[in-house]
Every structure is written in C-alpha cells, then in structure tokens.
Amino acid sequence: xxxxxxxxxxxxxxxxxQRQEFDPEAANELAETMHNKGLMHAPVLxxxxxxxxxPSDCLVLVAGERRIRSLELNWFLNRTVTxxxxxxxxxxxxxxxxxxxxxxxAEEAELDENLHRKDLTWQERSTAMAKLHNLRSRQALxxxxxxTIADTAMExxxxxxxxxxxxxxxxVIVAQHLSNPEVxxxxxxxxxFKILKKQEETRKNIEYAAAVGKTFNSxxxxxxxxxxxxxxxxxxxxxxxxxxxxxxxxxxxxxxxDGAGKLVNSEHHYKDDYETWVTLMEQWCKMSYRVAKxxxxxxxxxxxxxxxxxxxxxxDAGWYVFRTMLIAHKPNSGRVPLPTMGPRRQYETILYxxxxxxxxxxxxxxxxxxxxxxxxxxGAQKPTALxxxxxxxxxxxxxxxxxxxxxxxxIFQAAHNxxxxxxxxxxxxxxxxxxxxxxxxxxNQGAPMDGDALTAxxxxxxxxx
Numbered sequence: 358x359x360x361x362x363x364x365x366x367x368x369x370x371x372x373x374x375q376r377q378e379f380d381p382e383a384a385n386e387l388a389e390t391m392h393n394k395g396l397m398h399a400p401v402l403x404x405x406x407x408x409x410x411x412p413s414d415c416l417v418l419v420a421g422e423r424r425i426r427s428l429e430l431n432w433f434l435n436r437t438v439t440x441x442x443x444x445x446x447x448x449x450x451x452x453x454x455x456x457x458x459x460x461x462x463a464e465e466a467e468l469d470e471n472l473h474r475k476d477l478t479w480q481e482r483s484t485a486m487a488k489l490h491n492l493r494s495r496q497a498l499x500x501x502x503x504x505t506i507a508d509t510a511m512e513x514x515x516x517x518x519x520x521x522x523x524x525x526x527x528x529v530i531v532a533q534h535l536s537n538p539e540v541x542x543x544x545x546x547x548x549x550f551k552i553l554k555k556q557e558e559t560r561k562n563i564e565y566a567a568a569v570g571k572t573f574n575s576x577x578x579x580x581x582x583x584x585x586x587x588x589x590x591x592x593x594x595x596x597x598x599x600x601x602x603x604x605x606x607x608x609x610x611x612x613x614x615d616g617a618g619k620l621v622n623s624e625h626h627y628k629d630d631y632e633t634w635v636t637l638m639e640q641w642c643k644m645s646y647r648v649a650k651x652x653x654x655x656x657x658x659x660x661x662x663x664x665x666x667x668x669x670x671x672x673d674a675g676w677y678v679f680r681t682m683l684i685a686h687k688p689n690s691g692r693v694p695l696p697t698m699g700p701r702r703q704y705e706t707i708l709y710x711x712x713x714x715x716x717x718x719x720x721x722x723x724x725x726x727x728x729x730x731x732x733x734x735x736g737a738q739k740p741t742a743l744x745x746x747x748x749x750x751x752x753x754x755x756x757x758x759x760x761x762x763x764x765x766x767x768i769f770q771a772a773h774n775x776x777x778x779x780x781x782x783x784x785x786x787x788x789x790x791x792x793x794x795x796x797x798x799x800x801n802q803g804a805p806m807d808g809d810a811l812t813a814x815x816x817x818x819x820x821x822x
Contacts, residue, residue, distance in 0.1 A: 362449040368402065368425070369417045388427040388434075395439040396451065400424055403455040419455050479546045480535055486513065486525060487532035558753075559718075578769050578779045580796050582789040585761035585782040586637075589644035597780070598715075598756040599654050600645050601747055601768065603739055606660040607634025631663075638667060641761065642674040648759060652715035654751040656683070657708040658739070667708055676710035683707040685743055686726040707747070717750045739764075744771035752777050766792030773799040 400421025405411040418425075431438050432447045440451045477485070490509045497504035507517035510525040527550040534540045534553055543549035581588065607630065645655060655676060659667050668678045684704050691703035727742040744767050748758065754776040760768035763781030765788060772779035781796075783789040 361454070362446070362451050363402070363416060365425070365429070365448055365450055367412075367415045368400075368450060368452075369405070369411050369415050370422060370425075371417065384423065384427055384430060387423060388430040388436075391424070391427050391438050392431050392436045395442075396424065396428070396445065398424070399440060399451040399453050401455055402452045416452070416454070421452075425450060479544075479549070480541070483528040483532040483546055483549075484535065486528040489513065490525070490529050561753075578772065578781070578796055578799075580763070580766070580769070580781045580783070580789070580793055582784070582786060583782055584784050586640050586644060588782055589641075589648050589761065592648055594647050595650045596757060597649050597653060597759040598777075599656070599748060599751045599758040600649055600761070601656045601744060601758055602760045602762045603658040603764065604641065604762045605634055605637065606658075607631045607638075607663050634663065635666075638670055642667075642670040642676070645671075645759075645761070646674040646676055646712065649712045652713040653711075654715055654717075655708075655710040655712070656747045656751075657710070658685075659706055659708050661706045664706060664708060671708065671710050676712055679709040679711070681723065683709055683747075684724045685739075686724055687729060687740075688726060690729045715751070718753070719750060721746070721750050739767050741767055741770045741774070744768060745774060748772065748775055748777065763792050764788050766795035769796040770799055 398421070401419040402416035403419050405413075405415065405417055409417070411417065428438060428445065428450065438445050445451060486509070489512075490504070490506065493509060493512070494504040497508075506526045506529065507522050509529075510517040510522040513525065514521040524546075528546055531540065531546055531549045531553065534549075537553075537556075539552050539556070540549045543552055645657075649655065655671070657667065657671070659682075661682065664682055671678050683706070685707060687703045687705070691701045693699060693701045725743060725746050727740040727746065729740050748771060752758065752775060756777045757780065758768065758772055758777055759780050759782075761782045763769075763783045766781060768779045768781050769792065781792055783792055
C-alpha cells in the first residue's frame with residue numbers, strides 16, 4: 358500500500374466526525390504498541406470536497422484519529438515510531454489517500470471509521486460488524502485462509518471467548534434481517550436476536566404442521582385403562598413435552614351429588630378426601646417429572662385450598678412452579694356451594710410448572726374463559742377449548758402430551774385438533790369407555806382445526822408476540 362506524509366497541522370479532523378470518547382488507558386496501550394512494533398496501518402485521508410471551505414493544501418481525515426493521537430503521545434514522551442521500517446518524523450503523519458485505495462481497502466477504511474463511533478445505534482453497529490466480518494472473510498479467502506467469528510471478535514473486542522464471540526455472532530446474524538419489521542423495532546441486538554429465534558421456531562412449526570396434517574389420524578393417540586402411578590413408574594422416562602391433567606382435588610367432590618339434577622349420572626367414581634389426595638399426588642408429582650422430557654411444561658388442575666401444598670410437592674419432585682394460579686373461567690356453568698346464600702362458583706384453578714427451561718409459544722393471559730362442552734356424564738369434565746388454549750402455549754405439531762387422569766377424553770379431541778399425540782390414562786372403566794368413544798370419533802366429528810387452520814393459528818401466535 359502506497360503512503361505519503363503530511364504535516365499534522367494540515368490534517369482536518371471535522372468536528373463531531375466520530376463523536377467518540379477516547380479511553381486514556383487504551384490510548385496508552387496503543388501508543389506503547391506503536392512504539393514497540395511500529396505503526397501497522399497509516400491513517401486514511403481524502404481531498405476536501407468542493408463544498409468544504411478548507412485550504413487546498415489540507416486533507417480531511419477519513420479513518421485513524423486514534424492512531425494520530427497515539428503518535429502525538431509518543432512524541433510527547435520522546436519515543437520514536439516507525440512505519441514500514443522508517444522512523445516517522447515528529448510532526449508529520451504517514452497517510453494513504455482514499456482515492457488511491459482499492460475498493461476492498463476503501464471499504465476497510467470506512468468500517469474502521471464506523472466501528473469506533475460512539476453514537477451508533479444497535480442497528481448501525483450490527484451492520485458495521487457484519488460488513489467487517491464479510492470483508493475479513495473475503496480477504497482471508499483471497500489468501501487461502503478461513504476467517505471465523507472468533508477472529509472478528511478478537512479484532513473488535515480484544516477477546517474471542519464466551520460472550521465476546523457470542524455478541525459478534527448475534528450482531529452478524531441480526532444484520533441480515535434488519536428489513537424485518539419486528540426485528541427493526543427491537544430495542545437491542547439481544548432482543549432482536551430473540552425475535553429472530555422465535556420466528557424461526559414458528560416457521561419450522563408451520564412447515565411441520567403442513568407435513569403432519571396430511572398424515573395425522575386417531576391412531577396416533579393412546580388410551581389405556583390403567584393405574585396411572587403404576588404405568589408412569591414403568592413407562593420409558595422423558596417422553597412427554599406436556600403433562601396436562603385434571604386429577605382429584607382432595608376436596609370431597611365425590612359427595613357433591615348431581616348438581617341439583619343438572620348433571621346426568623355425573624357423580625365422581627373415585628375417593629376424593631384430602632388424605633387420599635395427599636398420598637396420590639406425592640407419588641404422582643415424582644412420576645410426572647420422570648416421564649416429562651428434559652424441556653417440558655405441566656398444567657395441573659387443583660383446588661385453590663390445596664394449591665400451595667401441591668406446589669411444594671411439584672417443586673420437591675424437580676419442577677419449577679409458577680408462583681400464582683392460572684384461572685379457568687366457566688361463564689355458563691358452576692356450582693353453588695351455599696344454595697340459599699350464593700354465590701355461584703364459576704372458575705377453577707390450574708398449577709403451571711416448568712421442567713428445564715422450556716419456553717412458551719406466546720405470552721398468554723393467566724385467566725382463560727371458555728364455555729362448557731355438552732356433558733358426557735362426567736362430573737369434572739373440562740372444555741375442549743380450555744385444553745386447546747393450554748396446549749397452544751406449549752406445543753408444536755407432532756409433540757406428545759400426557760393426561761394421566763383422562764376421564765371423558767377431552768385430551769384426545771384437543772390434541773387431535775392441534776396435531777399432537779396424546780396418551781390418556783384412566784383407571785375407572787366407565788370413564789375409560791367414554792374416552793374411547795371420544796377417541797374413535799375425533800376424525801369423524803370434523804375436527805375444527807385442519808392443516809390450513811393450524812398454519813393460520815401458528816401465524817397468529819407469531820403475531821401476538
């Protein structure tokens with residue numbers, strides 16, 4: 358690369374050109390390096406433009422202000438600096454004219470200018486970082502070398518380990534998607550990267566939904582008339598993405614009766630006293646953790662009086678439990694515990710738990726309002742729409758969900774509508790028979806969400822973020 362020299366006082370450094378702060382410690386380090394090893398790259402200058410009112414013998418700085426300052430510091434300390442093996446005369450600056458540079462060299466000079474500006478937005482910094490990485494990759498390729506993200510991190514951050522390399526990698530990736538409106542609106546590079554990652558997950562889900570929708574049928578589901586504790590203790594571990602279930606509440610529901618005649622044959626065919634509930638759920642919580650995948654969610658219906666005890670059981674089993682309950686609002690149903698004094702109870706509570714660090718598909722409300730399905734002679738039957746709402750938060754097409762107290766088989770309809778595989782466990786033969794009928798009918802009933810509708814739903818989920 359050709360270079361010339363110019364008196365320092367003939368270099369114009371435009372006010373606010375870089376608007377950067379110069380770290381004194383970093384300046385000292387650069388000055389010492391220049392004294393020991395010489396000036397590696399000369400500052401880049403250009404001729405004044407016609408509209409700039411500068412003397413004709415002056416040149417305007419393009420890149421290299423830090424190098425000029427470090428040269429001046431060395432002169433102040435009476436230290437010599439060489440360039441291309443020649444001692445630089447005090448008061449003169451070696452330089453390269455921008456017009457003499459090759460296109461690649463000019464690009465390098467521009468990047469040196471931009472990467473050290475203080476006022477860059479995260480979008481501008483990401484763009485500059487991506488351009489630098491691309492430039493270095495092309496330069497390395499021309500020399501028969503491979504340039505990596507770690508190399509770019511070392512050049513720009515001074516280190517290439519851990520967060521330094523990760524930061525550069527995210528900037529380079531995000532810069533390729535700045536035309537994406539959601540990415541452009543992000544407040545930081547980190548936030549933009551998270552948006553990209555979420556969009557990529559949704560894209561894969563949409564593609565998978567289209568593929569799964571062509572082959573999905575009721576044979577994908579499994580209904581078993583078994584004791585759930587025994588089955589879960591013997592089943593293969595870590596096989597379910599979601600555990601969604603409605604176990605006994607331990608609140609004496611078996612003594613509630615038929616809801617003043619409104620529920621036909623709806624009595625609870627299981628013992629629901631507190632002691633039985635504690636014994637059951639202590640074991641169930643451990644087994645649920647065992648069969649859940651390393652990254653999984655659990656939604657467990659429970660009575661509000663027993664929520665904190667169930668929360669402790671789940672935490673002891675290994676789950677992270679969300680601090681407060683989800684609320685299932687039932688506007689067209691509900692019992693009246695005190696028939697002559699009211700009120701009508703129209704909600705139920707749900708414990709939400711996380712295994713590993715599984716993310717949700719969306720940020721949804723902790724209050725879910727759904728209307729009741731036609732009753733299938735089960736006293737604790739849950740609406741299909743409620744199960745679908747919970748599943749949509751956590752699943753992608755093809756996932757596996759477990760309902761270990763499947764009752765009338767709500768899980769089969771909800772899972773089939775969303776193209777996920779359901780395993781339902783039910784010990785009571787009568788309830789199991791109801792669930793089996795529901796399972797056999799899911800295809801013939803005209804599931805309300807076909808492949809096209811599921812794709813639309815996933816697009817909607819992406820738009821809600």
